[in-house]
Amino acid sequence: MPTSPRISFLGCGSMNEAILGGILAGGFPKDRVTATVRRAERAAELRVRHGITVLAGSEDEAANRNAAAEADVLIVGVKPAGVRAMLTEVGPVLKPGAVVVSVAAAVPLELMEAALPAGAQVIRTMPNTPAKLGRGVTALSAGTAAAPASVELVRSLLAGTGRVVQVPEEQINAVGSVSGSGPAYAFYLAEAMAKAGAELGLEPELAVLLAAETLAGAGAMLAEPGADAAALRRAVTSPNGTTEAAIGVFADRDLPGIIAAGMAAAAERSAEITGELNAAS
Ligand SMILES: NC(=O)C1=CN([C@@H]2O[C@H](COP(=O)(O)OP(=O)(O)OC[C@H]3O[C@@H](n4cnc5c(N)ncnc54)[C@H](O)[C@@H]3O)[C@@H](O)[C@H]2O)C=CC1
Ligand SMILES: O=C(O)[C@@H]1CCC=N1
Numbered sequence: 155m156p157t158s159p160r161i162s163f164l165g166c167g168s169m170n171e172a173i174l175g176g177i178l179a180g181g182f183p184k185d186r187v188t189a190t191v192r193r194a195e196r197a198a199e200l201r202v203r204h205g206i207t208v209l210a211g212s213e214d215e216a217a218n219r220n221a222a223a224e225a226d227v228l229i230v231g232v233k234p235a236g237v238r239a240m241l242t243e244v245g246p247v248l249k250p251g252a253v254v255v256s257v258a259a260a261v262p263l264e265l266m267e268a269a270l271p272a273g274a275q276v277i278r279t280m281p282n283t284p285a286k287l288g289r290g291v292t293a294l295s296a297g298t299a300a301a302p303a304s305v306e307l308v309r310s311l312l313a314g315t316g317r318v319v320q321v322p323e324e325q326i327n328a329v330g331s332v333s334g335s336g337p338a339y340a341f342y343l344a345e346a347m348a349k350a351g352a353e354l355g356l357e358p359e360l361a362v363l364l365a366a367e368t369l370a371g372a373g374a375m376l377a378e379p380g381a382d383a384a385a386l387r388r389a390v391t392s393p394n395g396t397t398e399a400a401i402g403v404f405a406d407r408d409l410p411g412i413i414a415a416g417m418a419a420a421a422e423r424s425a426e427i428t429g430e431l432n433a434a435s
Contacts, residue, residue, distance in 0.1 A: 158182060159226035159307065163189040164218055164240055166200055166208070169257050170231025172286035173315050178204060179288055180314020188221045223247040227311060230256045234427055237261045238435070241269035248274065253304040255294075257281050259330050260427035263297040263323055265435070275300045277308050280329045283337050285315035289377075291333045292316065295323040327424040331417040339413070344369050 161177070163170045166189040178184060187206040191197050197210035209217035222228055222244035232240050237258045248254070253275045256266055266276045276297035284290045292312050296305045305320070312318045321329060344365045351361030375386055391397040 158186045159311070160224055161187050161227045161229060161311065162221040162225035163187070164221060164228055164230045164244065165232035165236070166191050166196075167231060168283060169281060169285075170229060171200065171204075172283040172290070173229060173231070173257070173281060173312070174204060174206070176285040176288050176290060176315030177311060178206075178314075182311070182314060188224065190217045190221045218244055219247050222252075223249065225249065226252055227308060228252060228254045230254065230258065232258070234258045234260045234431060238265060238269045238431070241266055245270040245274065251275070251304075253277060253300065253308060255279055255308055259334060260327070260424040261431060262428060263295065265431060267297055267299070268435075273299050275304050277305065278323060278326060279308075279312075280326050280334045281312070281315065282333050285312075288314060288316055290316035292318050293321045293326060293329040293333070294318065295321060295326055327421045330424055331420040335417075335420050339416075340369055340373070 161182075163174055166174065170189070174187065174189065178187070184205045187204075189200055189204075189206060189208045190211065191200065191208060192211045194210040194212050197208040197213075200206070200208045209221055211217045214220070218240065226249065228244065228248075230237055230240055237256060238261075241254065248271070254266065254270060255277045257279050259280065261278070263276055263278050266278065267274060270276065274297075277294055277300055278297070279292050279294045281292040282290050285292070292315060294305070294308065294312075309318045309320075344362075347365035347368070348358070348362040351364060352358045356364070372386075375381060376383060387401075391401060
């Protein structure tokens with residue numbers, strides 16, 4: 155069997171730890187993975203939780219460079235405003251043929267390529283945190299120098315985190331509005347349903363359980379082959395019944411329009427952040 159590539163996670167917060175968890179759960183060997191973080195406490199936490207090598211910047215200012223120098227695939231998981239500095243730092247030590255993957259919202263491929271040595275292979279992604287359970291969905295767009303074999307390699311690594319789709323870069327902001335931010339919309343709905351359930355007289359803990367299990371169960375039904383959200387909704391909605399009463403109120407108040415406006419705001423914010431990053435160059 156060919157040796158697995160070496161992966162380095164540069165920055166390992168919510169998103170990169172979710173990807174790390176999904177990749178390891180998919181059977182990727184722990185001894186081929188390194189992560190970097192800023193704080194020693196966080197490094198210790200990640201070592202215990204995942205059994206991988208974790209380097210902390212607070213203990214070794216060369217942590218990112220050391221992790222980058224050994225990597226075949228680098229997964230950059232810092233906030234958008236930190237991506238350029240990270241790439242500028244690690245670019246000079248990249249191995250020939252290394253592939254640099256970013257999970258950052260709003261950071262264009264062009265900016266990444268400009269921060270790295272000429273010809274660097276770059277892939278921009280938009281993942282989501284259910285990656286942790288192998289139930290994520292990641293969209294990716296390849297940079298100008300990324301070889302098809304490198305795109306395939308990244309796709310196969312991310313397969314442990316869930317579905318992977320390739321999109322033109324101009325669609326990544328829209329993807330972020332749907333699936334990147336989307337888990338937060340589902341959690342927001344769970345919070346709202348639990349609160350409303352308590353207001354209807356349920357014990358708060360029971361309302362939380364009912365809301366969470368309902369969303370998890372509905373999500374599992376949506377994941378079945380051939381699932382159709384509208385058909386599934388209709389199957390719950392008896393004519394002149396209770397569900398119809400609830401959905402009537404949602405429709406009267408234009409809940410779909412509210413959701414669309416929120417998602418448009420997410421996409422607009424991505425474009426705005428890109429503008430801020432370009433202006434800072
Ligand atoms: N949280 C999410 O659901 C999603 C996040 N993203 C993207 O993922 C990226 C990270 O977001 P989160 O994980 O939510 O943020 P986070 O704040 O949880 O994680 C960022 C991590 O990077 C570390 N870091 C920053 N600078 C560093 C450096 N120089 N060296 C080593 N470590 C460093 C921070 O200490 C932190 O742990 C962002 O660019 C975001 O746009 C994309 C899709 C979904
Ligand atoms: O909120 C954010 O900016 C990041 C990108 C998508 C999800 N979280």
